Amino acid sequence: MADSTADMAAGTAHAARDGRGFLARHGNYLLLVPGVIWMILFLVVPLGMMVYVSFWTQTTFSISSDLTLQSWITFFSSDTYFGALLRTLKIWLYVLVLTFVIGYPTALFIGQVVRNKTVQTVLLVTCVIPFWTSFLIRVLAWRPMLGVEGAINILLQKFGLIAEPIEVLLFTELSVVIGMVQIYVVFMVGPIAFMLARIDESLIEAARDLGASTWTIFRKIIFPLSLPGVVVGAIFVSVMVLGEFATASALSGRKVNLLGNIIVTQVGSLKWAFAAVIGVILTVIMAVVITGLLRIVNLRRAL
Amino acid sequence: MLELSRVTKAYAGIPAIDAVDLTIRDDEYLTLLGPSGSGKSTLLRLIAGLDMADSGRISLDGDDITFRPTHLRNLGFVQQSYGLFPHMNVFDNVAFGLRYREIDPVTDDSEVTRRVRSILDLVGLGDLGGRMVGQLSGGQKQRVSLARTLVTEPKVCLLDEPLGALDANLRERMTVELRKIRETLGVTFMHVTGNEAEALAMGDRMIVLDRGRLLQVSDPDSVFRAPRNVGVARFVNAYxxxxxxxxxxxxxxxxxxxxxxxxxxxxxxxxxxxxxxxxxxxxxxxxxxxxxxxxxxxxxxxxxxxxxxxxxxxxxxxxxxxxxxxxxxxxxxxxxxxxxxxxxxxxxxxxxxxxxxxxxxxxxxx
CATH class of the missing domain: 2.40.50.140 (Nucleic acid-binding proteins)
Known part of the structure; x- marks a missing residue:
């Protein structure tokens, strides 16, 4: 009796599946519809719009949809603007390297030295604690630290290490780099620590048993296995730093203009076409950077 | 010859290995039987140097190795979980010890290739060198892990429940093969198991361990027919x-x-x-x-x-x-x-x- 009921149920389900045809077979894709609509409306369309607007004609007081290359030519022929592009890339590279140099050892400590999961979590949360205050406060807090009469200069003078205050600390590219590294290093630490913590202790014991020294084990086992974390961390940091403008405007005293700052000013003065040019350039740079980073490891296989 | 004398190890005050004396001979198949929690794995880890003894002495061919770091001991340890390197293929996994060991690494690539090939042939994986670890079955992983250790020609090869994760069929085949491989290479195997049939069938000699103490060390036949201790009689599961x-x-x-x-x-x-x-x-x-x-x-x-x-x-x-x-x-x-x-x-x-x-x-x- 129970058997025949089950048979009938299976039969009905089968018939229903055949009956509904297309919808039943591809019903799962319906789950994607809201996301796809969202992405089209708020990502694909605006991106297309941005590219389109970048070719509009911009005059001092108005903008018209007549297509022209003028904004592009202005960008690449101006030292100010092209220089901002180079500066953005330079600061991005500094920040990327420094977040890695500072973040990797920290992650190594959290992920490998500490083998206790609870302590690992506590340490990672500790890294995130600065995020409990607002971004602006975190950035602005660097001013009393780095200024000519700031904490660092006062301390160094007190200990007699320097006679005159160091002036390059604030309102320079250095202060922008320092500020950004402090804010973004945690995005490097997190993914790397996650990958490192996932490495099975038995691999390291096996390598040790096979005669490898600690340094060799790091080079051949631990680092390669943490590489996906490095790549993910680098992508996080890159995407955020390349589009940065707030840290630069708060800590550079308006002397260091990044592409992000230029967009803000141009939009502020309603120069939409020119802002769009920079937007397109930034988008292309980020795409190239991400593609390049993803070439390093096969994330799909590693995660 | 590997000798342990009065080796003791406690975790948080609880003795895991209690004054163990043991001699492991050259060219023998030794099985170590004990219930879970008896200290089997601890004993292996002490010998391999993955943990250090609290007291006592371990010596290898007369040299005191009690506090020598693992990577300088030249003892092989085949882990229960295999411990294969997931970012390398089978060949590179097996070649790891030869290429990267601290003492006397093999720098000649053709020599590495020759030795890796021959050991892969011996464990029956001759044509799988290019596979990634993730593409192997449990039995194949087991063999890679074994090959990776054996290729470094350790003085003693320690196997931690090597057949534990295999299904019954494969287990029986590996039983025969492990013995054959050992005889071919003439290396001493110390095989830890919680399975009495495995311990009896495979060992030239067998050790019965309980609560950190050796209850009996003798040939499987004596262990089975004349257990020296009621614990041994219990573990052989025949009384x-x-x-x-x-x-x-x-x-x-x-x-x-x-x-x-x-x-x-x-x-x-x-x-x-x-x-x-x-x-x-x-x-x-x-x-x-x-x-x-x-x-x-x-x-x-x-x-x-x-x-x-x-x-x-x-x-x-x-x-x-x-x-x-x-x-x-x-x-x-x-x-x-x-x-x-x-x-x-x-x-x-x-x-x-x-x-x-x-x-x-x-x-x-x-």
Whole structure:
């Protein structure tokens, strides 16, 4: 009796599946519809719009949809603007390297030295604690630290290490780099620590048993296995730093203009076409950077 | 030759390995049997150097290696979880030790290739060198792990439950192959297992470990037939063990008495091997036999033999094993009252501390 009921149920389900045809077979894709609509409306369309607007004609007081290359030519022929592009890339590279140099050892400590999961979590949360205050406060807090009469200069003078205050600390590219590294290093630490913590202790014991020294084990086992974390961390940091403008405007005293700052000013003065040019350039740079980073490891296989 | 003398290790004050003395000879297959938590893995880790002993001495061919770091010991450790490097293919996994070891790495690529190829052939994975670790089956991973250790030609190869994760079929094939591989290379294997059949079948010698102490070290045949300790009798899983008391040269179990000549009075254990017992339903047991009343519970067919399970009046299950080469299977209704009997000369008696009362003690008194 129970058997025949089950048979009938299976039969009905089968018939229903055949009956509904297309919808039943591809019903799962319906789950994607809201996301796809969202992405089209708020990502694909605006991106297309941005590219389109970048070719509009911009005059001092108005903008018209007549297509022209003028904004592009202005960008690449101006030292100010092209220089901002180079500066953005330079600061991005500094920040990327420094977040890695500072973040990797920290992650190594959290992920490998500490083998206790609870302590690992506590340490990672500790890294995130600065995020409990607002971004602006975190950035602005660097001013009393780095200024000519700031904490660092006062301390160094007190200990007699320097006679005159160091002036390059604030309102320079250095202060922008320092500020950004402090804010973004945690995005490097997190993914790397996650990958490192996932490495099975038995691999390291096996390598040790096979005669490898600690340094060799790091080079051949631990680092390669943490590489996906490095790549993910680098992508996080890159995407955020390349589009940065707030840290630069708060800590550079308006002397260091990044592409992000230029967009803000141009939009502020309603120069939409020119802002769009920079937007397109930034988008292309980020795409190239991400593609390049993803070439390093096969994330799909590693995660 | 690897020698351990009074090696001790405690975790949080609880001894895991307690004053162990052991000699591991060259070119032998040694099995280490112990229940989980007996300290098997700890003992392996101490030998491999993955943990350091609290006290005692470990020496390899006369050199004291008690505190020598793992990577300078030249002992192989095949982990239960295989520990294969997931970012490398099979070939690179196996070549790891040769290429990157601290002492005497092999820098010549063709030499590495030759040695890796030959060991992969030996473990039967000759054509899988290019596979990634994730594409291997459990049995193949096991072999890669073994090959990776063996290729470095360790003095002793420690295997932590190497067959534990394999299914029954594969386990039996690997049993034969492990022995063959070991004989081909002439390297000493120390094989840790919680499975008594594996330990008995594979070892030239076998060690029984319980609560950090060595209960017995001898050939499997002696371990099986003459366990020196009631713990050993329990772990080989071939004895029915009755707890009772000895008085006046006989073992008292509930209100029954079995002869135990010469045994000193006091608490004792009495062991009857599964295949030494017989079941009687209608007939009376032979005059010379000791016997117990029991209730039949069930039987289990194992191909060449039958297991019969009976319940003693106190609820204990009593196993009887009969080989089909010696008698036909019996069909007994569950719940049937019967009698189990055995030749008292085949029974073993252990004193209150668990030590077996030797043949000489018993005979001398008779």
């Amino acid at each position: 029915n063990i009755l707890e009772g008391e000895v008085s006046d040269g006989s073992f008292r179990y509930r209100d029954l008495r079995f002869p135990a000549h010469g045994a000193p009075s006091g608490r004792a254990s009495y062991a009857i091997r599964h295949d030494a017992a017989e079941i009687h339903t209608d007939t009376a047991p032979p005059e010379s036999h000791a016997s117990l009343p029991a209730t039949f519970v069930a039987s289990e067919f194992l191909g060449s033999r039958f297991f019969y399970f009976l319940r003693l009046p106190d609820g204990t299950i009593f196993d009887v094993e009969r080989h089909l080469s010696r008698e036909d299977p019996r069909r007994i209704e569950a719940g049937t009252a019967c009698t189990v009997s055995w030749d008292p000369a085949s029974a073993l008696v252990f004193d209150a501390q668990g030590a077996r009362l030797g043949d000489d003690t018993l005979k001398g008194a008779a």
